[in-house]
Amino acid sequence: MRTRSRLTRLRQIMAAEGITALWVRQEENRRYLSGFTGDSGQLLITPAACYLLTDGRFTEQARQEAPDFQVVDLGNNPWEQLGATLAAAGITRLHFEAEHLTYATYTEFLEQARDWLRPVELAPSRGLVERLRQVKDDAELELLQRAIDLADAGFSHLLRHLRPGITEKDLALELEYFLGKEGASGPSFTTIIAAGPRAALPHGVASRHPLQPGDLVVMDFGAVYGGYHSDLTRTVALAPVAPEWRQVYNVVLEAQGRAIAALRSGMEGRQVDAVAREHIAAAGYGPYFSHSLGHGVGLAIHEGPTLSSRSEVKLTPGMVVTVEPGIYLPGRGGIRIEDVVLVLEDGARVLSHAPRDFIEL
Ligand code: ZN
Ligand code: ZN
16 A cells, blocks of 8 residues: 555654654645545554544545544544544654644644643644655656646647637636546646736736737646646747747757756755756846746645755655746746656656647747
8 A cells, every 4th residue: 555655654754853643634745644635634643553533524535545544533522532532542742744733723732632631742843744745656656647648638739729819818718628628637726828928927827818929828737637736838939929039948948958957866956956047047048037947746736845046955766846947028928848857866757748849830
């Protein structure tokens, strides 16, 4: 069972950090460790046991999806049930997810814990499960590839609809309908389609703006499959395009190609970012590459590791990151090219296959 090996790795980290019990409530972390896909539930993990606490709407689903966990029905008094489970597991010191537990829940816990027979102390932990999630196992890579293949097909579909007169919004709707029909459970994020001067907005959500001849069209989108997200950006030109854009396109494409060629296990995120950034700067467009080079992608659309000028994360085999340089000229337009890449021992494999050469329709 795939969750079993994830739990084994988590317990190794817990042991190394002196954590004897972990309380996991964050949705993707919960799903990653247990396999449970319902929207409400919490995990308690100790070296010897793991519990999934949820309410009556989800107990049956939890038993089916999370066979490695003991499912506890929170019933009518969830806090009392949580207290009882903590006592049964012999937990006296519980680490919570500092980045995710709300202040309200934290204070409520302390309040409720006063009524429990055994005192339970709370302690913060940071990024434990997120660290594991950075390195994908085979089951995850399979789902990611399905999500990526869907996005590739989505790009071909977009090419069939791109023409002057169609609005950004209509293109986005056309794409999302197609992806849904092809098996996506939803878009990875709000589809970005930005044409003409709007293409200079790195995150221009599709608007009512109709495409015009001479526009560059930045399309950034993805599909969710089995909980995993894809993330693909292509920039296509509608003829007749100003000659300078062809040159800018090649700068972006070359920056991406160099970063992918350099990427390998052992590099720090910022070193990969620097490869692309230096190429763009050398071409004279340094100030117009206004965001980081890439991010991890998986159960969340943005997760670790980050490829940015500040990222000291050391890349290891199995990490999956986007490589997405861009150049944005305010008021005129922009170009971004983004692919998803798997980090290998001695290189990297591009998982997306949508064509990357300059397309002028
Ligand atoms: Zn993207
Ligand atoms: Zn991205």
